[in-house]
Structures are given as C-alpha cells and as structure tokens.
Amino acid sequence: FGQTIYFEEEVTSTQKMAHQLAHEGAKEGTIVVAELQTAGRGRMDRKWFSPKGTGIWMSLILRPPIPPQKTPQLTLLTAVAIVQAIQEVAGLVPDIKWPNDILINGKKCVGILTELQADPDRVHSVTIGMGVNVNHERDQFPEDLRGIATSLAIEKGEKIKRARLIQEVLLKMETLYRQYLQHGFLPIKLLWEGYAISIGKEITARTLNGTIRGFARGITDEGVLILEDHDGTIHYIHSADISL
Ligand code: BTN
Secondary structure: OOOOEEEEEEEOOHHHHHHHHHHOOOOOOOEEEEEEEOOOEOHHHOEOOOOOOOEEEEEEEEOOOOOHHHOHHHHHHHHHHHHHHHHHHHOOOOEEEOOOEEEEOOEEEEEEEEEEEEOOOOEEEEEEEEEEEOOOOHHHOOHHHHOOEOOHHHHHOOOOOHHHHHHHHHHHHHHHHHHHHHHOOHHHHHHHHHHEOOOOOEEEEEEOOEEEEEEEEEEOOOOOEEEEEOOOOEEEEOOOEEEO
C-alpha cells in the first residue's frame, strides 16, 4: 500500500478526496494523508476533530473482490492493524470497542470510517478513513472531548513519530489484507476478538431504531455484533454506538 500517496497540507476531508479519487479509478492501495482537515468526518454524521500536525488523518482505497455485505470485515481488519501498529511503535496496549473505536484507558484515540462504492453483488471500492490522535496535548482537545478522547502522547507521556506510525499501520494493513484475501476472515476475527473489550460483557447498543441492553455474545463471520437481550432474544446489530 502507499505506492501512490497524496500528501496534502490542508483538505476538507481525506475521506472525501479519496472517495473522489476512487470514483475516478484510483488503484488499490492509493492513500491520501493530510496535515490538517477543515471538515473531518466521523461516523453517524459527526465531526472529527482534526487539528494541524498532531494526528494521522489518512484514507486508504481498497478494491477487494467481495460482496458489499462483507465490508464490515475490513473495518475490523483495520482496527486490528492499527492496534498492532500502536503496540509496536508506542508500546501501548489499546482495546477495541465494537465496531471500530480504539481506546486506551477507556478513552478514544482512534476512529475508523468505512465507505463503499458497490453494486448489490460486487464492491467497486472501499475507502477506509483512519483518524489517530497521536501527539495532541490534553488542553488541545475541545472541552467536550476531554473526558472521552485521548492521544497516544498523553497516554505514553512522550511524543510519537507520526511517519513511523503511518509506515507501521500500512505494513500491518497490507499483511492482514493479504492474509484475508488468502484465508478469509476467520484468522482476523480471532485476532479482533483478542483485543475487543465488549464481548462477553453487558452493554447498551443505541441504534437508529432504539436502544437494546444485553450481553454481547460475539460477532458473526460478517462482523455483525450478536447481542442477547434479557429475554434471551438474539439481535444482530449492524450499526450502533455501544457503551459498557
Ligand atoms: C469515527 O467516527 O470514529 C470515525 C472517525 C474517522 C476520522 C478519519 S480522519 C481521516 C478520514 N477523513 C475523514 O474525514 N474522516 C476519516
């Protein structure tokens, strides 16, 4: 990955730019990285705080030969790659909260956003956006984020080299993606479950259709969360915010 890299000083959103490039036929492995995003986007129409020079704001284009319903697997794969890279470069041990938040000491330091262009039976491109809070200091976060967000530098107590982390994320992504194409999702799923904090615990899932409380029993082979409520009914959760 990264044969073609667009390195931008300032963009509205690397995700928006990569999505456009994918539409224009950009190759698998194309990457957009920016120093600053003026309109960084998060899941569920939220904003992503993307100040200049302290984070990794990056989007990667993939063209996997899979049907659209399997794309959540790639989000989980990305979370595993980023966790492994953080462990290697920063020596920190992050947790994954389904589907794709990466937390250290209960606070979020990474967000992943996956968007696709697809027909009903075939994916044309998947754009995976990654936001990593690397060297933010605590008082750089807006007040409403201070209680829930953190950076690697805050947790580690020293600054981390962003270029080294980007390199390691791409290496891990490439290794896992190759493994995924060869052997399927199962090996990735096992790794993911090893890092996940919510599985086996009682959680609340807020979906667009309402709130469900129950036990997270695991994920399906497609990366969908399996939730058992107090009546024993099994719910399959495709998209939600969960809290422990
Ligand atoms: C989330 O809501 O947790 C996902 C956040 C994803 C943020 C990244 S930063 C790079 C890429 N460009 C964007 O506008 N968003 C993603």
